[in-house]
Amino acid sequence: MVDEKDMVGAVMVVGGGIAGMQAALDLSAGGFLVYLVEESPSIGGNMLRLDKTFPTGDCATCTISPKLVACMRDLNIELLTMAQVTALDGVAGNFKAKVRIAPRSVDASKCTGCGDCTEHCPVRNVVRDVPGYEPREVGGDERVKVDEILARHRDDPGGIMPILQDVSKSFGFLPRSVLEQVAAGREMPLAEVMRVASFYEEFRLHPEARHIVEVCDGTSCYSRHSKKLLKQLEEHLGIKAGETDEEGRFALRTIRCLGLCALSPVMRVDGVSFGRMTRDQVPQILERFE
Amino acid sequence: MSECIRNSDDLAKAASAGAARLYPAQLKIIVGAGSCGLSVGAGEIEKAAVEAVKELGVEATVIRTGCIGFCGREPLLDLVLPGGPRVSYGNMTVEKTRELLATYAENKGLKPELILGRFEKEEYILTGEVHEYGPAPDELKDVAEWSDLDFYRRQKKVIMRNCGSIDPLSIDESIARGTYQAVQKALGSMSADDVLAEVESSGLSGRGGASFPTGRKWRFAREAEGDIKYLVCNADEGAPGSYMDRSVLEGDPHAIIEGMILGSFAIGAAEGFIYVRSEYPLAISTLDKALADAEERGLLGDDIMGSGWSFRLSVRRGSGAYVCGEETALIESIEGHSGEPRGRPPFPVVAGLWQKPTVVNNVKTWASVAPIITRGSDWYKSMGTETSHGTTIFSLEGTVKNPGLVEVPYGISLGDMINEMGGGTLDDKPIKAIQAGGPSKGCISPDKMDMLIEASAAPGKLAMVGTGSIIVLDEETCVVDMTRFLLGFFNDESCGKCTPCREGTKQMLGLLTDICEGRGTDHTLAQLKRLSSAMKAASVCGLGSMAPDPVLTGLECFPQEFAEHVHDRKCSAGICEMGEV
Numbered sequence: 001m002v003d004e005k006d007m008v009g010a011v012m013v014v015g016g017g018i019a020g021m022q023a024a025l026d027l028s029a030g031g032f033l034v035y036l037v038e039e040s041p042s043i044g045g046n047m048l049r050l051d052k053t054f055p056t057g058d059c060a061t062c063t064i065s066p067k068l069v070a071c072m073r074d075l076n077i078e079l080l081t082m083a084q085v086t087a088l089d090g091v092a093g094n095f096k097a098k099v100r101i102a103p104r105s106v107d108a109s110k111c112t113g114c115g116d117c118t119e120h121c122p123v124r125n126v127v128r129d130v131p132g133y134e135p136r137e138v139g140g141d142e143r144v145k146v147d148e149i150l151a152r153h154r155d156d157p158g159g160i161m162p163i164l165q166d167v168s169k170s171f172g173f174l175p176r177s178v179l180e181q182v183a184a185g186r187e188m189p190l191a192e193v194m195r196v197a198s199f200y201e202e203f204r205l206h207p208e209a210r211h212i213v214e215v216c217d218g219t220s221c222y223s224r225h226s227k228k229l230l231k232q233l234e235e236h237l238g239i240k241a242g243e244t245d246e247e248g249r250f251a252l253r254t255i256r257c258l259g260l261c262a263l264s265p266v267m268r269v270d271g272v273s274f275g276r277m278t279r280d281q282v283p284q285i286l287e288r289f290e
Numbered sequence: 291m292s293e294c295i296r297n298s299d300d301l302a303k304a305a306s307a308g309a310a311r312l313y314p315a316q317l318k319i320i321v322g323a324g325s326c327g328l329s330v331g332a333g334e335i336e337k338a339a340v341e342a343v344k345e346l347g348v349e350a351t352v353i354r355t356g357c358i359g360f361c362g363r364e365p366l367l368d369l370v371l372p373g374g375p376r377v378s379y380g381n382m383t384v385e386k387t388r389e390l391l392a393t394y395a396e397n398k399g400l401k402p403e404l405i406l407g408r409f410e411k412e413e414y415i416l417t418g419e420v421h422e423y424g425p426a427p428d429e430l431k432d433v434a435e436w437s438d439l440d441f442y443r444r445q446k447k448v449i450m451r452n453c454g455s456i457d458p459l460s461i462d463e464s465i466a467r468g469t470y471q472a473v474q475k476a477l478g479s480m481s482a483d484d485v486l487a488e489v490e491s492s493g494l495s496g497r498g499g500a501s502f503p504t505g506r507k508w509r510f511a512r513e514a515e516g517d518i519k520y521l522v523c524n525a526d527e528g529a530p531g532s533y534m535d536r537s538v539l540e541g542d543p544h545a546i547i548e549g550m551i552l553g554s555f556a557i558g559a560a561e562g563f564i565y566v567r568s569e570y571p572l573a574i575s576t577l578d579k580a581l582a583d584a585e586e587r588g589l590l591g592d593d594i595m596g597s598g599w600s601f602r603l604s605v606r607r608g609s610g611a612y613v614c615g616e617e618t619a620l621i622e623s624i625e626g627h628s629g630e631p632r633g634r635p636p637f638p639v640v641a642g643l644w645q646k647p648t649v650v651n652n653v654k655t656w657a658s659v660a661p662i663i664t665r666g667s668d669w670y671k672s673m674g675t676e677t678s679h680g681t682t683i684f685s686l687e688g689t690v691k692n693p694g695l696v697e698v699p700y701g702i703s704l705g706d707m708i709n710e711m712g713g714g715t716l717d718d719k720p721i722k723a724i725q726a727g728g729p730s731k732g733c734i735s736p737d738k739m740d741m742l743i744e745a746s747a748a749p750g751k752l753a754m755v756g757t758g759s760i761i762v763l764d765e766e767t768c769v770v771d772m773t774r775f776l777l778g779f780f781n782d783e784s785c786g787k788c789t790p791c792r793e794g795t796k797q798m799l800g801l802l803t804d805i806c807e808g809r810g811t812d813h814t815l816a817q818l819k820r821l822s823s824a825m826k827a828a829s830v831c832g833l834g835s836m837a838p839d840p841v842l843t844g845l846e847c848f849p850q851e852f853a854e855h856v857h858d859r860k861c862s863a864g865i866c867e868m869g870e871v
Contacts, residue, residue: 075561149684157644158606159626165568165607199628199785202568203612220687220761222775255614256779258569259533260329261685261759262361262693271571273329275364 002093009033012097014085017045021067028076036071037080037099044068125189130198133205135177143168146178150185160186160196164203173204209244209251211289213237216266218257224264227279230254233267236282250286294588296596300810301465301474304587308466312456313421315372317350317394319343322366322454324357324540325572326533331383332365338384339367339391346395356576357540358440358454359695363406369394373424378410379434395577399592402429407436409458415451416468416664440692441711446673447697448681449497449657450534453541456577461583464544470589472663473551477597480663484663486512489659492667493679498524498652499728499757501745503677504659507649510639512557514647521562522650523551526620528567528612529728530779531759534683534695536654539566539573541659543580544646547590547603549656552663554601557649562601565620567608612783616831617650626660654683665805674700678745682755686712688762689719698743705739708762715762722863723763723848727756729776731835732843733769768865773844774802780837791834794825798841808868810856815845 009032013024016038024034036043047053050060071077080099087098106117118124149166158164160182167178174197183190197203215221215230230252234240234285237250244251260266263275274285295301304582321327321336336352343350358366363380367387370376377400379390390401408430411422426433437443447453456463464470476485490505511519523546527535538545550562566574581603584590592600606624608614614623618632621643642648658680662670671679678700684707687693691713698707704726708714715721723733734741745755763772781795801818804810822838829835856858859868 109363157626158624161606161623162611162628165609196626196628199611199630200608202608217774219729219759220531222530222772223688223725223761223763223767252566255569256528257530257532258325259527259536260326261531261533261687262695263326263329263364263762266329273325275326275329 002091007093008095010035012037012085012095015045015081016040016043016071016081018047018064020045021064021071021267024077025067025070025074028074032075032076034077035080035097035099036077037083037085039082039084041082041104043071043079043081106198125191127191127194130205133176135180136175138175138177138181142171142178144183146181147185150182160188160193164197168203172208174207176205209248211250211270212253212268213226213250213286214255214258214268215241216256216258216260216264216268217254218259218261218264220261221257221264221266226265229265229267229282232279232282236286250289293458295470296588298474298478301470304462304465306466308460308462308464311353311458311460312463312466313370314351317348317372318370319350319352319391320355320370320376321352322356322358322364322368323354324537325570326357326361327364327366327678328572330364332736334384335367335382335387337364342388342391344389348391348395353457354459355456356453357450357537357695357715358541359445359447359450359537359697360406360692361692361694362690362692365608366406368528369400371400371424371427375423375426375430377433378406378408380406381402396623399429400427401777402433405430405433407434407439407442409436412455413468415448416471416659417743418665419468424832430566432543440713441694441696444702444706444711445697446681447671448661449545449654449683450538450541450695450697451661452672453544456542458541458543461544461580461587461589464542468664469544469548469660472660473548473589474595476552476555477599478661479832480559482512482556483521485552485663488667489556489662492662492670494655494658494670495678495745496652497654497658497682499755501755504651504655505832507639507651510637511647511649514640516647518561518646519557519559520643520646520648521557522617522620522624522648523550523562523653523656524615524617524650525564525565525566525570525573525653526608526615527570527653528615528783529757529759531687531725531728531761532685532757534685534758535571535666537683537695538653538657539570540576543577544548544584545657545660546577546653547580547584549604549659551590551594551601553649553651553656555599560600560602560651562603563606563624563643564603565606565608565614565624567614570608574605574607582603588790611785612779613785613831613833616833618831620650621648628785630785631833633830657715664699675742675744678755678789682743682758684743684758684760686760686762688725688760689716689721689764690714690762691716695798700744703739704741704743704760707743707760708739712760712762715764719764721762722765722767723769723772725761725763725772725776726759728759729779730839731756732776732840733763733772733847734843735847738847766863766865768861768863769844769848770802770855770861770866771863772804773840774806776840777802777837780833784837784856788828788830788834790825790828791837792828794829794834795822795837797821798825798838802841805852805855806861806866808855808866812856815852815856819845 011027011032012035013020014037016036024036027034047060047064053060082102083099086100089096153162179193183193239245241252241254260267260275265277266275291430319339321332323332339352365382367379367382411420435457452467494504495501611629613619614629616631619629623629638648674680680698681699683697685695696711721736725733781799784791784795786792798821801814825838827833
């Protein structure tokens with residue numbers, strides 16, 4: 001303990017959760033200047049995440065909100081958010097602390113909470129990796145083909161949907177290198193292109209088999225035993241639904257309702273539909289696709 | 291052939307060209323080549339017919355038509371006899387086609403035993419005219435008249451007015467049956483207010499399932515602020531079991547185009563989009579052709595029919611996401627984003643496509659507009675019931691004798707539809723359950739057969755419309771497994787934006803799987819109900835709030851079947867494989 005005359009009139013509270021906030025408010029009321037240090041971008045801590053608190057069942061937000069506002073407004077409390085204590089010297093009554101504050105990249109005094117920064121968040125635009133989805137070499141011809149597609153839809157108000165549909169049509173799937181070219185051509189982040197590409201069932205990120213066999217999984221087909229048809233196909237092709245056989249000849253999938261409900265059960269090979277399927281027809285039909 | 295149509299004379303000229311194609315002097319062979327027909331061999335039959343005609347030296351034209359609705363009898367082949375009636379053959383094969391044409395060529399008859407029915411006359415819904423076919427030869431006197439068939443007697447084809455009667459790729463044939471007369475009438479002699487008032491007073495309501503009054507929606511959009519407004523046709527018919535929109539798109543694309551031109555005039559929109567799901571390639575190519583034809587004839591684009599009114603229309607393809615049938619998700623998708631629904635309000639009529647006022651209507655709704663303009667709202671109101679006007683399309687599927695599409699005025703009962711039009715069940719097996727109105731409606735028990743097809747029910751009565759699919763299920767179906775199947779659909783198709791739907795469907799699917807595999811308890815059932823109410827209250831769009839409905843309906847209509855699975859660990863249909871007790 002130092003002499004009373006050497007004591008500083010300021011206190012540092014490390015951690016801006018409910019306990020730290022209450023401590024800061026009490027200290028401020030007692031006449032101390034408080035540095036409230038919090039590692040995350042905002043004070044509040046875990047209690048902000050709670051709906052109710054045990055055992056009284058009080059609304060957590062209702063408890064904490066006035067304290068958040070009080071901490072912010074209190075002239076005796078200085079908030080140091082995105083901050084970490086890196087060193088501490090001295091003895092009780094006269095400490096020296098070193099605090100490292102990370103850049104916020106936003107001028108907090110000017111922030112109105114409009115939310116525009118969330119829209120343009122650079123983290124949101126980090127590409128999420130799909131296993132095995134690597135860029136591959138693209139030939140000059142292919143680049144030209146993609147440039148043509150891009151040019152065709154340059155003024156299309158429909159954004160990248162028509163572009164991806166055309167790419168999918170001419171490549172059979174959406175190669176990552178092509179998506180990178182599309183992103184560059186449209187001057188938008190690759191992550192945004194990927195978000196659309198991965199949302200729709202029809203877009204494939206990997207090369208496909210030569211022939212796609214699809215079994216309709218609509219309600220009507222289900223009621224007319226499409227499960228048995230799928231099982232027969234699985235046995236016949238030696239693969240499960242969602243897989244491709246080893247020689248890359250057939251890929252087997254289910255598809256939600258082809259709209260041929262009066263002719264259930266239905267299957268489709270390379271876009272050609274076959275209705276009223278029976279057991280004997282399966283091998284005959286598959287034979288036609290080499 | 292490709293002259294611009296600028297007035298009623300031009301329209302009449304195109305109509306007579308179309309009529310010459312519709313009723314040629316020589317034999318006309320019509321192959322039902324919608325997706326339904328093609329999937330069971332209509333393509334080969336058409337080829338056989340063309341070859342046979344050539345070999346036999348018969349003077350005949352062979353054309354394709356869209357879906358006539360009698361899907362259970364596909365492939366269908368019709369003959370329009372020179373100076374005689376039109377007769378319809380069902381369950382055709384390549385051999386039967388060759389045989390039929392050979393006997394015809396030798397004047398040895400028409401094989402009446404293969405005929406489903408004959409047409410004496412056909413009404414043109416748009417104009418009210420009736421085309422009378424020539425007298426039937428003696429050997430056909432005993433063949434049933436088409437409108438006397440059980441399947442057709444109670445039907446009134448307004449939306450599907452031209453489906454199965456015209457070559458969908460021929461704009462002239464469509465014009466010959468009255469198409470584009472409504473456009474000519476509206477742009478030539480009516481004000482936008484008149485058109486809107488006519489649609490409002492007709493009581494037309496949305497045919498997509500929610501039955502929102504179309505006129506009111508149009509008025510909202512018309513009165514919304516802004517110079518730029520859009521129209522959208524929702525042809526993303528993703529609900530399993532429904533395919534009526536596809537039939538209209540494939541069979542009579544001009545009906546939709548005409549409806550949208552009328553809508554654009556009434557609302558003040560200069561541009562429109564038809565959003566078609568990618569699973570319907572034939573519908574997309576048919577629409578593309580129809581749009582190109584309409585533009586070439588000056589019926590679409592700038593200065594339509596010389597009236598000064600301009601409207602551009604284009605096709606947008608979906609890419610396989612059911613949620614895009616939800617209007618705000620559909621709008622997101624047209625804008626080129628992933629199809630995640632938006633929060634509401636603001637509603638699309640205020641801020642839709644590119645934040646401009648947008649009217650989104652279903653295929654059937656757009657196709658219903660033109661007859662209201664040509665025949666008047668009173669005529670339209672004369673069909674249906676007090677509260678629900680007009681007609682709507684249902685698909686009969688599952689174990690019925692006559693699966694297919696039926697268009698009926700509102701007010702018919704579910705039982706009549708299944709037993710009379712559908713002809714009852716195959717082998718007259720008892721009906722265990724009916725999956726009516728799309729996946730969100732679940733399975734109802736057969737004691738609800740007196741349920742009426744109506745947008746809103748009279749007190750004490752049940753009513754349903756939904757997406758219009760009616761799937762009849764027999765004793766071989768397990769309702770619990772069916773419910774799991776339906777929930778699996780929602781689980782797959784949830785877009786993942788909001789938590790109640792994304793996590794709720796997953797958890798409910800897990801609980802139902804527990805029941806199906808013999809691990810269910812009373813607690814499981816209670817949890818299902820609790821999750822249902824949370825999802826209904828908190829989901830962003832209709833997909834999440836309707837997903838629990840099949841479970842709730844199943845629990846309500848088949849409590850004993852759920853109890854059997856949970857308490858006795860037994861599945862009497864033999865579908866669920868129960869583990870050890």
